[in-house]
Amino acid sequence: MAKAETIILDKAGIDRAITRVAHEILEYNKGCVDLALIGIRTGGDHLASLLQSRINKIEEIEVPLGAVDITMYRDDLAARGSKPIGKTEIPFPLDGKHVVLVDDVLYTGRTIRSAMDALMDFGRPSTIQLAVLIDRGHRELPIRSDYVGRNVPTAREEDVVVVFDENQNPVEVKLVKP
Amino acid sequence: MSFTHKHILGIEQLAKEDIKLILDTADAFKEVNSREIKKVPTLRGKTIINAFFEASTRTRLSFEIAGKRLSADTVNISGSTSSVVKGETLEDTAKNIEAMSPDIIVIRHGHSGSPHYLAERVGCSVINAGDGTHEHPSQALLDLMTMREHKGSIEGLEVAIVGDIAHSRVVRSNIYALSKMGARVRLCGPGTMLPIGIERLGNVEVCTDMREAIKDADVVMMLRIQMERQSNIMIPSLREYARFYGLNPTNLLLAKPDAIVMHPGPMNRGVEISSVVADGVQNVILDQVENGVAVRMALLYLVSGVESMQTK
Numbered sequence: 001m002a003k004a005e006t007i008i009l010d011k012a013g014i015d016r017a018i019t020r021v022a023h024e025i026l027e028y029n030k031g032c033v034d035l036a037l038i039g040i041r042t043g044g045d046h047l048a049s050l051l052q053s054r055i056n057k058i059e060e061i062e063v064p065l066g067a068v069d070i071t072m073y074r075d076d077l078a079a080r081g082s083k084p085i086g087k088t089e090i091p092f093p094l095d096g097k098h099v100v101l102v103d104d105v106l107y108t109g110r111t112i113r114s115a116m117d118a119l120m121d122f123g124r125p126s127t128i129q130l131a132v133l134i135d136r137g138h139r140e141l142p143i144r145s146d147y148v149g150r151n152v153p154t155a156r157e158e159d160v161v162v163v164f165d166e167n168q169n170p171v172e173v174k175l176v177k178p
Numbered sequence: 179m180s181f182t183h184k185h186i187l188g189i190e191q192l193a194k195e196d197i198k199l200i201l202d203t204a205d206a207f208k209e210v211n212s213r214e215i216k217k218v219p220t221l222r223g224k225t226i227i228n229a230f231f232e233a234s235t236r237t238r239l240s241f242e243i244a245g246k247r248l249s250a251d252t253v254n255i256s257g258s259t260s261s262v263v264k265g266e267t268l269e270d271t272a273k274n275i276e277a278m279s280p281d282i283i284v285i286r287h288g289h290s291g292s293p294h295y296l297a298e299r300v301g302c303s304v305i306n307a308g309d310g311t312h313e314h315p316s317q318a319l320l321d322l323m324t325m326r327e328h329k330g331s332i333e334g335l336e337v338a339i340v341g342d343i344a345h346s347r348v349v350r351s352n353i354y355a356l357s358k359m360g361a362r363v364r365l366c367g368p369g370t371m372l373p374i375g376i377e378r379l380g381n382v383e384v385c386t387d388m389r390e391a392i393k394d395a396d397v398v399m400m401l402r403i404q405m406e407r408q409s410n411i412m413i414p415s416l417r418e419y420a421r422f423y424g425l426n427p428t429n430l431l432l433a434k435p436d437a438i439v440m441h442p443g444p445m446n447r448g449v450e451i452s453s454v455v456a457d458g459v460q461n462v463i464l465d466q467v468e469n470g471v472a473v474r475m476a477l478l479y480l481v482s483g484v485e486s487m488q489t490k
Contacts, residue, residue, distance in 0.1 A: 069206065072218040072248075082181055082483025084199065085206035121215045 008152055008160070009173040014133065017149030018047070021131055022054040024147050029098055032059055034126065036097045038066040040115050041086045043104035046168040047133055051102060064097075066090035073114035094123030100147075104162040104170075106132040109143035134173055136160050181480040184488065185297045185304045188313035189354035197355060201323050203476035204469065210247060211471055221250035221482055224281040229271075230307070231257035231287045233406075236443055236467060237307050237316070241284050244474035250281075268292060269299055276300045281485060282478060285309075290347075303481040311345050317442055318351035320473040322359065324466045325397055328438050333360035338391045338433070340366045340423055341401025341450050342412075344373045348401065348442045357381040366391035367401075367423060370412035388423050395433045399440040400425050400450045416449050426452040430460065438462045 009017065029035055032055060039048030045067040052065045069086035101115055116128055131147035136154040152175065154160060159176040181199055183192065192200075210218055226245040230238050238254065245252035255275075257263070262271060268287070275283060282303045285293050290310030297304040308314040326332055337356055343349050343365050356363050357380030364383045365376060377384050385391050392398050403410070403419065413419045425439065439451075439461045447453045455461065 072220045077220070077483055078486035081487045082480045085203050087206055088209055117219065121213065121218065
């Protein structure tokens with residue numbers, strides 16, 4: 001039997017959400033002085049690069065972009081075994097930066113915890129902010145997002161999937177029921 | 179694909195996909211070694227015992243640094259300072275180590291097959307760091323990582339390995355690894371140092387003329403004359419050996435112009451490799467050492483995942 005799927009956001013909806021989040025980031029940080037975007041692999045890194053080009057369109061400034069892979073910082077090696085490790089690329093110093101972490105779906109908050117630990121190993125950012133495309137609730141840690149594309153109430157059994165095309169552009173967001 | 183090997187006893191047991199996964203994981207871990215804070219919490223709370231019953235500087239240091247950079251606790255024991263000198267058997271030593279519940283034992287031993295013997299008798303993971311004249315898997319993996327870095331891909335490479343083939347565990351692991359990844363291996367050495375039938379281990383060609391072996395090679399790997407394993411009785415003199423089987427700027431010209439020169443260390447300068455070549459632009463010997471840490475981090479990480487899944 002095919003699983004029941006609902007489309008939460010289509011391509012245009014994702015686009016609008018990213019534009020709004022880009023404006024919110026600029027408004028909150030009063031421009032992009034010392035701003036940096038770091039996406040969490042995989043998914044968040046593609047969204048971070050979209051945010052970068054959107055900010056570039058608005059302010060005509062290229063903010064530094066990085067990607068972090070959190071596999072080395074996970075707390076569930078025993079439960080899930082050794083996952084393949086992706087590359088972490090932060091080609092600029094983090095000290096004094098206002099870092100916006102970017103992820104596709106915020107769920108338990110454990111990924112964000114790992115990502116923050118990873119960032120701390122690279123330097124001492126002034127602030128770390130969090131931007132996500134979807135916040136689906138069910139936090140297990142005291143973590144919240146600063147910028148949200150869409151809040152989606154979900155059940156734990158459900159799954160939220162962000163679909164990317166071959167050019168790593170987000171196409172749609174689906175809620176998959178078990 | 180996921181990794182399923184609890185022990186790393188040799189390259190012989192690994193599939194092509196396993197080797198690729200190890201190399202990709204090592205690539206990712208290499209970045210950690212260039213950070214200001216060279217430590218990640220991946221293996222926090224794991225205990226790794228480095229049991230080295232045979233002399234080693236590079237490999238032991240490399241495994242120890244790899245473990246520490248992953249936040250594991252690493253403890254070393256060496257043959258000369260352990261109860262082995264009091265006559266304890268390997269099995270008893272292992273049982274005693276196991277009673278202190280380590281997660282991984284990294285073993286180097288002068289007898290071929292010791293890690294396999296151990297793996298059947300202890301509950302934790304075992305990693306072979308060199309057993310007699312049999313295998314030295316982590317060395318072959320770091321060699322492959324270095325070749326891939328410099329040549330882009332391993333498939334189709336012509337790799338010449340010159341020296342004491344008979345006593346070399348590095349050769350056996352490299353034959354398995356290179357053959358599985360689609361490279362061709364040419365082995366070369368004096369007849370006394372070429373075991374009969376070694377070509378059956380993989381995609382191997384054997385010859386006794388060094389010029390023939392390194393002609394148009396992409397990689398020239400020189401092996402050490404192993405004084406401690408009586409290599410010297412197999413050759414008339416070191417001078418003669420250096421003349422016929424030593425790598426020097428002249429015979430290196432026979433290899434491809436962009437060929438890389440490798441050596442697993444420790445080098446006997448002036449014997450199997452001249453100093454001009456060892457320090458020349460084509461040498462990647464220190465890259466091998468650097469990649470060694472990343473490869474060993476990958477091995478420790480991958481076996482830990484399998485080990486913790488099973489004990490859970």
